[in-house]
Amino acid sequence: MRTSLVALAACAALLAGCETAETTKQGVVGVDRQQRFLVSEKDVEDSAKKQYTAMMADAQKKGALDKDAAQVARVKAIVGRLIPQTAVFRPDATKWAWEAHVLTSSEVNAWCMPGGKMAIYTGLINKLQATDDELAAVMGHEIAHALREHSREQMSQQALTQTAIGLGGALLGIGDMGQSLAGMVANVTMELPKSRTAEKEADDIGIELAARAGYNPQAAISLWQKMEKLAGSQPPKWLSTHPPHADRVADLQNQAQKVMPLYTAAKGSPAAGK
Ligand SMILES: [Zn+2]
Numbered sequence: 001m002r003t004s005l006v007a008l009a010a011c012a013a014l015l016a017g018c019e020t021a022e023t024t025k026q027g028v029v030g031v032d033r034q035q036r037f038l039v040s041e042k043d044v045e046d047s048a049k050k051q052y053t054a055m056m057a058d059a060q061k062k063g064a065l066d067k068d069a070a071q072v073a074r075v076k077a078i079v080g081r082l083i084p085q086t087a088v089f090r091p092d093a094t095k096w097a098w099e100a101h102v103l104t105s106s107e108v109n110a111w112c113m114p115g116g117k118m119a120i121y122t123g124l125i126n127k128l129q130a131t132d133d134e135l136a137a138v139m140g141h142e143i144a145h146a147l148r149e150h151s152r153e154q155m156s157q158q159a160l161t162q163t164a165i166g167l168g169g170a171l172l173g174i175g176d177m178g179q180s181l182a183g184m185v186a187n188v189t190m191e192l193p194k195s196r197t198a199e200k201e202a203d204d205i206g207i208e209l210a211a212r213a214g215y216n217p218q219a220a221i222s223l224w225q226k227m228e229k230l231a232g233s234q235p236p237k238w239l240s241t242h243p244p245h246a247d248r249v250a251d252l253q254n255q256a257q258k259v260m261p262l263y264t265a266a267k268g269s270p271a272a273g274k
Contacts, residue, residue, distance in 0.1 A: 018156075023149045024089040028262065029204035029255050031089075031148070033197070038156035039181065041149065045115035047181040048151075048189070049097075052117035055186075056101055064104040068122075072102050075120055078136050081213040082143055083116075088212065089147050089205060100139075108227070108236030112142035113189050114151050124238065128226045133210070133219030140213075141206035141220075141242075148205065150198040151188045158184065193243045203248065204255050211259035214266035220252050 019037045026032050059065040066072045079100045086093040098116035108127055110120040120139065124130065130138070145151070194202075203220065211217045224244065230236055 024147050027208050029208045031201050031204050035153050038159050044152045047185045048113040048115050051186045067104050082209050085209045085212040109238045110138050112146040133216040134223040136210040136215035137220040137223045140209040141202045144202040144205035154188045155184050196245050207255045208259050211263040217256040217259050
């Protein structure tokens with residue numbers, strides 16, 4: 001049983017480097033769960049930044065970056081109203097180097113990498129004929145994943161699992177792990193399905209961000225309904241990474257009601273811009 005002993009030792013060594021934290025404050029929606037991290041926030045953000053820069057350069061080369069000035073201005077205006085609201089959940093986030101770009105693609109997709117690097121695809125905007133409120137719902141949800149550091153959490157779980165199963169019995173040091181972070185961060189953010197827990201947290205925080213920014217929280221419900229309607233004919237890529245769960249609409253309706261006063265207050269204030 002030598003291999004399992006080695007795996008156990010590796011696991012214990014990694015657990016020692018484990019950090020337990022709560023990434024966000026609860027907000028009105030009441031998200032509260034301790035999270036466990038193995039990789040550092042800085043390492044993940046640095047990797048995300050590199051990946052994002054490379055992806056945007058590639059899109060530029062292909063003529064797929066920010067092609068429609070009016071559409072880009074619309075997206076940036078919405079994101080620009082959402083970002084200041086992140087302070088309610090984590091004050092440090094307002095200082096992140098947030099970025100948002102529109103990618104020309106038929107894919108129905110949007111994402112936000114750790115540290116606030118976002119992309120929204122023209123396929124999502126056009127095929128869903130998304131209203132401003134609905135775009136705020138989808139981007140609020142994506143921003144929430146970044147605030148809760150769901151990608152870092154998922155990467156930490158992956159690293160722990162890989163080490164626990166032994167990887168041939170070799171001790172995988174944190175330093176070695178850094179090497180593979182760059183590939184992992186993109187994979188986890190854009191390709192792998194998120195857990196039901198992560199999805200609910202992103203729904204909850206996202207709807208509050210949108211309401212505080214003066215966007216109708218009910219749009220979160222119409223957005224998911226449009227998304228699922230589309231799923232019959234041309235499955236949105238977005239649904240593969242953000243798997244819906246049976247209670248989603250009921251949960252969203254419940255939270256929409258809770259944050260409605262925030263929306264009403266924001267609508268009434270001149271800062272909401274409309
Ligand atoms: Zn999600």
